[in-house]
Amino acid sequence: MKLKIYLGASCPPLQSLEYKTGDWGTMHAFVDKEKCTGCKICEQYCPDLCIEVKEFEDKKHAVVDYNYCKGCGVCASVCPQGAIKMELKELFKV
Amino acid sequence: MKKVVRGFYAVAHSVKLCKPHVICAYPITPQTEIVENLAEMYANGELKNCEYITAESEFGAASILVGASAAGARVFSATCSQGLILMSEVLFNAAGMRLPIVIVNTNRALSAPLSIWNDHQDSMVLRDAGIMQLFVENNQEAHDAVPQAYKIAEDKRVLLPFMVCMDGFKLTHAYEPVDLLEEEVVDAFLPPYQPQIYLTTKKPVAMGCYALPAYYMEFRVAMQQAMERAKSVMEKIYKEWAEVSGRDWGGHIVVEYPDAKIFVVAMGSLVGLLRKVVNDLRKEGIDVGLIKIRTFRPFPVENLRKALSNAEKIVVFDRSVSFGYEGPLSIELKSALYKYSSADFYSYIVGLGGRDMPKDFLAGIIRDVANGKEKPGVAFKGYKEFEEVIP
Amino acid sequence: MKFFGSGHGACPGCGLTIAVKNTLEALNGKCFVANPTGCLEIISSQYGRNAWGVPYIHSLFENVAAVAAGIDAALKAMGRRDEGKIVVFAGDGATADIGIGTLSGAMDRNHNIIYICLDNEAYQNTGHQQSGLTPPGEATTTTPVGKIFPGKIGKKKDMVAFALAHGCPYVATSSVAFPADIRRKVKKAASIEGFAYIQIHSSCVTGWGIDGNQSIEVARLAVETGLYPIVEYENGKLVSVRKIKDRKPVIEYLKVQRRFRHLLKHPKGKEIIERLQQIADENAKKYGLDG
Numbered sequence: 197m198k199l200k201i202y203l204g205a206s207c208p209p210l211q212s213l214e215y216k217t218g219d220w221g222t223m224h225a226f227v228d229k230e231k232c233t234g235c236k237i238c239e240q241y242c243p244d245l246c247i248e249v250k251e252f253e254d255k256k257h258a259v260v261d262y263n264y265c266k267g268c269g270v271c272a273s274v275c276p277q278g279a280i281k282m283e284l285k286e287l288f289k290v
Numbered sequence: 291m292k293k294v295v296r297g298f299y300a301v302a303h304s305v306k307l308c309k310p311h312v313i314c315a316y317p318i319t320p321q322t323e324i325v326e327n328l329a330e331m332y333a334n335g336e337l338k339n340c341e342y343i344t345a346e347s348e349f350g351a352a353s354i355l356v357g358a359s360a361a362g363a364r365v366f367s368a369t370c371s372q373g374l375i376l377m378s379e380v381l382f383n384a385a386g387m388r389l390p391i392v393i394v395n396t397n398r399a400l401s402a403p404l405s406i407w408n409d410h411q412d413s414m415v416l417r418d419a420g421i422m423q424l425f426v427e428n429n430q431e432a433h434d435a436v437p438q439a440y441k442i443a444e445d446k447r448v449l450l451p452f453m454v455c456m457d458g459f460k461l462t463h464a465y466e467p468v469d470l471l472e473e474e475v476v477d478a479f480l481p482p483y484q485p486q487i488y489l490t491t492k493k494p495v496a497m498g499c500y501a502l503p504a505y506y507m508e509f510r511v512a513m514q515q516a517m518e519r520a521k522s523v524m525e526k527i528y529k530e531w532a533e534v535s536g537r538d539w540g541g542h543i544v545v546e547y548p549d550a551k552i553f554v555v556a557m558g559s560l561v562g563l564l565r566k567v568v569n570d571l572r573k574e575g576i577d578v579g580l581i582k583i584r585t586f587r588p589f590p591v592e593n594l595r596k597a598l599s600n601a602e603k604i605v606v607f608d609r610s611v612s613f614g615y616e617g618p619l620s621i622e623l624k625s626a627l628y629k630y631s632s633a634d635f636y637s638y639i640v641g642l643g644g645r646d647m648p649k650d651f652l653a654g655i656i657r658d659v660a661n662g663k664e665k666p667g668v669a670f671k672g673y674k675e676f677e678e679v680i681p
Numbered sequence: 682m683k684f685f686g687s688g689h690g691a692c693p694g695c696g697l698t699i700a701v702k703n704t705l706e707a708l709n710g711k712c713f714v715a716n717p718t719g720c721l722e723i724i725s726s727q728y729g730r731n732a733w734g735v736p737y738i739h740s741l742f743e744n745v746a747a748v749a750a751g752i753d754a755a756l757k758a759m760g761r762r763d764e765g766k767i768v769v770f771a772g773d774g775a776t777a778d779i780g781i782g783t784l785s786g787a788m789d790r791n792h793n794i795i796y797i798c799l800d801n802e803a804y805q806n807t808g809h810q811q812s813g814l815t816p817p818g819e820a821t822t823t824t825p826v827g828k829i830f831p832g833k834i835g836k837k838k839d840m841v842a843f844a845l846a847h848g849c850p851y852v853a854t855s856s857v858a859f860p861a862d863i864r865r866k867v868k869k870a871a872s873i874e875g876f877a878y879i880q881i882h883s884s885c886v887t888g889w890g891i892d893g894n895q896s897i898e899v900a901r902l903a904v905e906t907g908l909y910p911i912v913e914y915e916n917g918k919l920v921s922v923r924k925i926k927d928r929k930p931v932i933e934y935l936k937v938q939r940r941f942r943h944l945l946k947h948p949k950g951k952e953i954i955e956r957l958q959q960i961a962d963e964n965a966k967k968y969g970l971d972g
Contacts, residue, residue, distance in 0.1 A: 199508065204487070208731065209495070210731065210732065211730050268693035268694035268886075311759055341757050353741070356748055380740070490764060494734060
């Protein structure tokens, strides 16, 4: 099949979502659901737009999308509750 | 309606009828009065749904056109010389982004030394940009070229910038009778611009993305293919123009005396003078014909091969130099005729920086070629013998 | 609907995307983005990997203000201004150095543009060379630390003054350390007719020599030391200033970054640190930061 290219190197929106950056680095962010108050501060800061406060039956709390989390630690550094910990991915635990 | 107007006005009037949404202006001699004339029309409310922007430089002007064209607008600017090469980074970019920007270049020499006078060196800098170039002979042809430029550039088979090249001073400042177009004629010929892709919040796209080696080359090949398609689109639109306006400027090239043994090849306003020269020389019994190259990009290789296959001697008058080689028009022509012609080439570089090219001077050169007094090769003509010294 | 997508190629902890995301959300995605060549362009607009959910254009390095001006003119001429605001995201080099000519033109004509300078204080995309917005004492690859020179000798250009001198109706600074401040200022800028210049201090983990998780803390220190005053002007009048409680000495900010750490050892380092402290003190006085 012939390669399709968009006129003048234009692109449709949000193609980057296909690129899972969750495998970058060695760390991931983990949210302590008990401590998290769902204040959304982490949402405002996450450079990879991959932490989101979601409503659950019992409470709302932040959820990390590990497809994209690069493990930078920004969310953990700004969390007023200390509810986010940076930990090695399973793969790197010896 | 026929009126005696200057070259500037012939262009400005035609631009107005093409109804551009955005016009950018930055002054440079000998272009300035084109944008001044448009400014006057703007000030008088004659340009509807149009924004006239005074840019901070030609670089800015071209960049404004890129933004406006990407947003789906029909755009116009005019420039030349230093202004054109200041625009050049943007124009290469616009071609790659496939934006159908139309500009008029009032051909002028490049510095140094600074010269405001006419030659074709500025156009040649943009030769490899992916921009179509049409050289006109007189102000009526310049007037007629603008609507055609938009129609060709905006054709979805093409989508590349278009530059109408008219000789600075020789045409821009000349008063000539010009049959000024009526709005209805242009309206019927040139439909409103329907961009294939454009910036809108209704359907977001990203334009001007960078390409990794795995993709870059395809986009450049696509530009070449668009240029190749432009050849037939242009021929079709040139013909269509002849029908609607009643003025037939010919195709990519115009051949006079097709069976001649000697051919003179040139572009721009010089062609007008050469026509007279050629006719006079024919009366002397010299079998000379004339080729006017209108479309310089895409280069009309096939047409030139056909027209020159039986020529014995080819005389090229270049108005610019590729330093370290020879005149660009001559280079292109030789390349086009490789294996298609056994003619001797007489490549002359003339009229740089507005140097006069009187009729007798041109006739003398061609006569010498015909009589065998000139050897085939490359030469500058019309300069004084000199010695370079230190002040 | 996302306005900027995950999966972009920014370094972990990059400040740029924090500013971008908060700007786009403040405008609810009703905008056109123009972006010159630079870090943000490279991480977001690779062919086939476009991260933008809003209309986006990249043309060249030095022409973004003119490109945005062209979009403004086009929307006006075609009666499409209700589609959204025009937002520029440009780096400090594109803004204060190579693109300053087109920026001046666009400011002068007072186009309806929100121009955001993402100031990470050097050409970070090409590997950390000095720009007009690199502060004194910073070691970059073109102002390296040597036996004689302690990094950059010159000063940081005052682009706020540049914007004010052009009569821009809205001029402000902000920092990625304060997303709520960014959102408020972008909304304010959107409500104003004419050119808005917002300079946002954006942390760069690789250029500054910090870890990703220090990105916000270090950006906050720049504000808390008085080196990066957060201010806001409307029609040339100072209308708001972010006050600092217990302003910290600049050394607190300098010592945590690789780009400044040499100042602690270099023979001329003391002199530079004193100069930077003097800049912070003057900022505090000029804007009344303390309090």
